[in-house]
Amino acid sequence: MKKATLLLTLLSMLAVGFTAVACGGGEEEAVTVTDPWGRTSPAAAANGAFYMMLTNNSDSDDTLLSASTDACGTVELHEMYDKGDGVMGMRPVEGGTIPIPAGGNAELKPGGLHVMCMMKQIDFEEGTEIPITLTFENAGEMEITAVIRDN
Numbered sequence: 699m700k701k702a703t704l705l706l707t708l709l710s711m712l713a714v715g716f717t718a719v720a721c722g723g724g725e726e727e728a729v730t731v732t733d734p735w736g737r738t739s740p741a742a743a744a745n746g747a748f749y750m751m752l753t754n755n756s757d758s759d760d761t762l763l764s765a766s767t768d769a770c771g772t773v774e775l776h777e778m779y780d781k782g783d784g785v786m787g788m789r790p791v792e793g794g795t796i797p798i799p800a801g802g803n804a805e806l807k808p809g810g811l812h813v814m815c816m817m818k819q820i821d822f823e824e825g826t827e828i829p830i831t832l833t834f835e836n837a838g839e840m841e842i843t844a845v846i847r848d849n
């Protein structure tokens with residue numbers, strides 16, 4: 699009985715392994731992340747933001763569910779919006795996630811969508827490289843490195 703259970707466990711692990719290989723074997727990743735970056739700011743500044751282009755190469759919609767990094771106490775997905783009278787504010791995106799349409803893009807850029815870094819743990823100096831884990835609904839987890847620069 700125990701042996702059978704163990705064998706089943708091993709078989710299912712193998713199956714998962716093969717699936718991962720099959721998915722990773724394609725010429726193209728389901729989602730590609732281009733030019734992840736953030737703006738320079740001293741550690742004294744409580745918050746920062748990261749920007750990047752997300753491209754969905756697959757033929758099904760995907761969603762950026764979350765981002766995380768040790769460089770920030772809390773990370774949220776935000777958007778800028780017009781509060782009226784030309785005043786811009788920012789808020790968590792609706793539902794807390796960013797959709798990336800099949801074959802399309804989601805652009806995170808200054809003045810728009812961004813990965814919000816709250817309670818910064820480090821200086822964001824020119825050239826600082828910050829590892830970030832992105833979690834997509836379909837594409838799964840992805841490790842990227844954002845580079846800090848002035849613009």
Ligand SMILES: [Cu+2]
Nearest residue numbers: 776788789814
């Ligand atoms: Cu924000």
